[in-house]
């Protein structure tokens with residue numbers, strides 16, 4: 608279980624303070640898929656990066672299974688079982704997809720095992736295992752591989768920042784089915800189909816939580832106009 612207590616993130620821009628996240632307190636339960644949504648720039652990626660330790664909050668605390676992890680590095684958080692898939696995957700020259708799969712699982716995988724991992728995201732692994740994970744892969748291919756790598760890791764908490772972004776309609780059901788219901792899953796998304804599949808929805812507006820609760824109720828309270836707007840943003 609993840610808990611954020613009074614988390615704020617402020618930056619100084621051209622000599623002026625700007626509040627990106629404002630006093631966020633919430634709990635992300637185990638055995639729960641929580642979708643975070645909200646307009647572009649509302650603070651969704653910043654919030655998830657704060658959970659992973661990529662961005663340090665200006666104030667507030669983060670607890671994971673009751674332990675205060677606010678001052679822990681990304682590495683230490685990963686060792687505790689928190690995994691993260693970036694909105695925009697980081698590509699490397701000189702590291703193959705197979706290398707990254709082995710790093711993700713912490714062991715050398717057979718070709719069959721690596722194929723199994725990549726096939727979860729609809730990729731035929733034999734075409735990819737020896738390729739560098741770099742910009743020669745299409746945006747959607749990078750995104751799918753990033754998703755497969757995150758899912759291949761062991762852990763208790765999985766954070767996916769817009770897993771659907773740039774991915775064609777290779778079946779949303781398939782994407783929805785990827786999330787392990789026994790884990791604490793946090794998915795940032797603008798997609799109504801993904802939001803509907805979540806157990807809970809957290810809505811951010813200008814760095815504040817405007818709604819948080821049971822997905823059906825939150826979606827109902829947002830109304831169809833909001834969902835239409837989300838579709839337009841994608």
Ligand SMILES: Nc1ncnc2c1ncn2[C@@H]1O[C@H](COP(=O)(O)OP(=O)(O)OP(=O)(O)O)[C@@H](O)[C@H]1O
Nearest residue numbers: 618620627645646647648649650651652653654694
């Ligand atoms: N280090 C930074 N310096 C300046 N501005 C920042 C910084 N980090 C975040 N921001 C700003 O904070 C706001 C929130 O950014 P964030 O990436 O969290 O938005 P988001 O909700 O994920 O948006 P999107 O839906 O477009 O992915 C944006 O206006 C962004 O420009």
Ligand SMILES: [Mg+2]
Nearest residue numbers: 651652653694
């Ligand atoms: Mg974002």
